Amino acid sequence: MSKKSQNTVETFDEERTVGRPKSSEKRLQILKSASDLFLSHGYKLTSMDAVAKSSGVSKQTVYSHFANKDSLFNAVIELKCITYQIDSxxxxxxxxxxxxxxxxxxxxxxxxxxxxxxxxxxxxxxxxxxxxxxxxxxxxxxxxxxxxxxxxxxxxxxxxxxxxxxxxxxxxxxxxxxxxxxxxxxxxxxxxxxxxxxxxxxxxxxxxxxxxxxxxxxxx
The missing domain is CATH 1.10.357.10 (Tetracycline Repressor, domain 2)
Incomplete structure (x- = not known):
């Protein structure tokens, strides 16, 4: 992830993490790792196993938040929109x-x-x-x-x-x-x-x- 983008996401995180449940923190952790892997290796070569390993969580935890790689990819794109406050x-x-x-x-x-x-x-x-x-x-x-x-x-x-x-x-x-x-x-x-x-x-x-x-x- 680029420095500029990372700073933006970190600022967003600071504003939204107060009182956030651990499950929510893990979800964001998974999304950040998935974003880096998608950008580095592409969609096809990024596996849920790799996302779990990069996130420091179990594969079961990844699947507890995202049903499949499609929903994970969708959430990565959605997070970018939310980061820039482009959502309803x-x-x-x-x-x-x-x-x-x-x-x-x-x-x-x-x-x-x-x-x-x-x-x-x-x-x-x-x-x-x-x-x-x-x-x-x-x-x-x-x-x-x-x-x-x-x-x-x-x-x-x-x-x-x-x-x-x-x-x-x-x-x-x-x-x-x-x-x-x-x-x-x-x-x-x-x-x-x-x-x-x-x-x-x-x-x-x-x-x-x-x-x-x-x-x-x-x-x-």
Whole structure:
């Protein structure tokens, strides 16, 4: 795990570990080890035995938290989203104007997209996709598809917007296309890209305003 990513997760852990049961601590320990192994060896070559050994727990303990490798991989991706507060429990923003909500969630996604572990995960999945379509499907469902649904729900349920659910989903797809620009493709190809944290707010705000124009046009 990269130093930047590790620091982020450690900060998150400190905020969430107070009074946490040991079983929860072991679950997080397993997820951290699994994340490192998936990134180092890929999905196919990472076994539940290896995860147990790396985590310092028994294989039975791993299976008590995760039914199989698929559910473990899904949880690794989900943990990244939670780390950057990109989940429904951290996005209770319905009272705020929609442009402000989109800007805020845009900033969070930009932090996620530029996380070195996420960039490496994209590269890994692309590399395995031809020989293992199953892992591509898992990654898409746990990451991009879940994120798309999250933004769709935010747009669809906001009181200031009157869009059909399908139109809200199309707007959510536009949101990510605008937000990712070309830096996301460059990052997963390991090409230099110009998207430092200092630019996140301005880029997220521009994305939010562009999307509002699209939504307003679709509403008429």
């Amino acid at each position: 429990s951290n996005l209770n923003l319905s009272a705020a104007p929609l442009p402000d909500i989109l800007e805020e969630i845009g900033i969070r996604f930009l932090h996620l997209f530029t996380d070195p572990d996420i960039i490496d995960m994209y590269t890994l999945i692309i590399g395995e996709s031809r020989s293992n379509a199953h892992v591509s499907k898992l990654f898409y469902e746990a990451g991009p598809e879940r994120s798309l649904q999250l933004v769709t729900d935010i747009i669809y349920t906001h009181p200031d917007v009157a869009l059909a659910q399908m139109s809200a989903k199309e707007a959510a797809a536009d949101f990510f296309n605008l937000l990712e620009f070309d830096f996301h493709m460059k990052s997963i190809l390991h090409l230099p890209y110009n998207m430092p944290p200092s630019k996140f707010k301005a880029h997220a705000r521009k994305t939010a305003h562009k999307l509002m124009s699209i939504i307003q046009h679709a509403s008429h």
